[in-house]
Amino acid sequence: MGGSRSAVKRAAAAIDRLRPPPPGLVVLIYHRVGGHAPMELDLPTPSFEAQMAHLAEHAAPCTLDEGLATLDRPEEAVGERPVAVTFDDGTADFVEEALPVLVRHRIPVTLYLATAFVEEQRRFPGDGRPLSWGALADACSTGLVTVGSHTHRHALLDRVDRRTAADELDRSVELIAERLGTAPVHFAYPKALAPRDPAVEAEVRARFASAALSGTRPNRPGRTDRWRLSRSPVQRSDGMRYFVAKTTGGLWFEDAARGVLNRWRYRGSRS
Numbered sequence: 001m002g003g004s005r006s007a008v009k010r011a012a013a014a015i016d017r018l019r020p021p022p023p024g025l026v027v028l029i030y031h032r033v034g035g036h037a038p039m040e041l042d043l044p045t046p047s048f049e050a051q052m053a054h055l056a057e058h059a060a061p062c063t064l065d066e067g068l069a070t071l072d073r074p075e076e077a078v079g080e081r082p083v084a085v086t087f088d089d090g091t092a093d094f095v096e097e098a099l100p101v102l103v104r105h106r107i108p109v110t111l112y113l114a115t116a117f118v119e120e121q122r123r124f125p126g127d128g129r130p131l132s133w134g135a136l137a138d139a140c141s142t143g144l145v146t147v148g149s150h151t152h153r154h155a156l157l158d159r160v161d162r163r164t165a166a167d168e169l170d171r172s173v174e175l176i177a178e179r180l181g182t183a184p185v186h187f188a189y190p191k192a193l194a195p196r197d198p199a200v201e202a203e204v205r206a207r208f209a210s211a212a213l214s215g216t217r218p219n220r221p222g223r224t225d226r227w228r229l230s231r232s233p234v235q236r237s238d239g240m241r242y243f244v245a246k247t248t249g250g251l252w253f254e255d256a257a258r259g260v261l262n263r264w265r266y267r268g269s270r271s
């Protein structure tokens with residue numbers, strides 16, 4: 001697996017050299033920091049620290065709202081590469097491991113929260129301890145954290161009906177508003193699975209100012225659907241080299257190869 005993964009990254013980097021990624025807003029996805037779980041999506045803290053130091057020095061880290069505002073400008077006016085850092089799910093390591101690093105480098109972050117796990121203190125798959133509402137409220141008081149929705153139960157919205165989707169979205173919006181005092185305006189699809197039913201997607205569009213998928217490419221000014229934002233997942237095996245490529249909007253081919261695999265991997269599950 002490791003060998004084929006690095007072969008895909010090498011191929012993706014070669015494709016980028018032939019056709020460099022265009023300018024635009026890059027949105028990075030993180031899941032866990034601390035390196036406690038043997039997962040591609042759990043980064044050792046020193047790697048995360050090095051990545052945030054790189055962003056602070058070589059990119060223009062921005063809030064998602066600031067990044068979305070750049071999409072209204074002409075492409076040549078985007079300026080230094082805007083990068084928005086996002087986290088999914090709501091595990092305790094967000095506050096314990098990632099937040100101190102983000103605060104040290106003054107990097108804003110959006111956390112997309114699957115609210116049932118926090119409300120019921122239910123573990124995420126892969127032994128993911130959930131955050132508490134209290135810890136999250138403290139995190140928000142840094143002024144760097146925006147909380148978005150990731151449904152209530154981490155529902156896969158490509159396989160539910162309109163009523164189930166609406167209920168998942170409403171419960172998560174209400175809980176975030178009630179527990180943290182601010183209703184979320186941004187959304188990320190669990191497992192980056194886009195709805196196949198336009199009625200389900202309409203429920204998302206009606207409630208949020210943006211919705212994120214995957215794609216590992218920049219969001220281009222004037223050509224981006226804000227409810228289908230591309231994001232670039234950062235993986236442990238990226239190391240610094242492929243991380244830097246992702247911050248400049250590169251490696252789309254890696255995502256294309258993963259998309260085929262994920263459709264097969266999640267074919268029977270609901271969350």
Ligand SMILES: [Zn+2]
Binds near residue numbers: 088089150154190
């Ligand atoms: Zn998720």
